Amino acid sequence: MKTRDIDIRSQLHINLKQEHLNHFDTLIIDELGLCQGDARVDVAVVNGSIHGYEIKSDSDTLERLPGQIDVYNKVLDSVTIVTGKCHSEGILKLVPEWWGIEIAEKTNDNEIEFSLLRKESPNPQIDPYSLVQLLWKDEALDLLRRFELEKGYVSKPRNKIWEKLVESFSLEDLKYYVREQLKLRKNWRAD
Incomplete structure (x- = not known):
């Protein structure tokens, strides 16, 4: 079953709120504009770092991703791309090695589950x-x-x-x- 942005985003918010439940200085922002609007990261978590989450569901294309990568690499401390399974191979070829990759899949009961393909590392090139x-x-x-x-x-x-x-x-x-x-x-x- 194909994943959609709205389903992945909803589950991502649930997971992030749970993960940061006891961190009162954590801010979760949707559509954070970077480099004066050159790109918007889907979800940003701001606490001791700025961790961006980019969503590429099965229903999306990877057409804009190269431009997004250039902008995200200038600003974000770390990045995780959350993607539908159909894009996993293409994303592995496109994103830098320090980006995290999570695969989002729909279960039989229409829930979204994430599986970690690669853990993120710190960005080596912030501008x-x-x-x-x-x-x-x-x-x-x-x-x-x-x-x-x-x-x-x-x-x-x-x-x-x-x-x-x-x-x-x-x-x-x-x-x-x-x-x-x-x-x-x-x-x-x-x-």
Whole structure:
């Protein structure tokens, strides 16, 4: 039986909520836009890292996946692709070795079960500039203000503010600040 995005997404949310039940600082976000909207990861889990989940059901194609891979590799700490069985061979050829792969299959009673094909590893190639694009302009300015680095940047466009952040902080610090800011947002599109 063919899997559909909505069925996989629903079960993925159930699994992720269960997995992070006692982690109060975990944020689960659907359709997180990356690199100013170049791509959207289906589900992002933000806590001590940003773990993206891309869904490719049996009903989907892999046509957009190469472009998604390029964008996800710039921003996400780790990525897992959750796919219908029909795409498993194609996905193995396309995704980097550090991406996790889970196979989603429908059971006889119409439930979705996941089986791990490959565990994810840390992303070896995060791009700091792409990462800070997750910050809204006021959030990026607030970060500069916290460290008294805002002089000359208050009225600058956001791309200049992002450049200043990349010049001023290590990648590890930027990863921490971006995660913390995402978790602080109020009335945002998160579970």
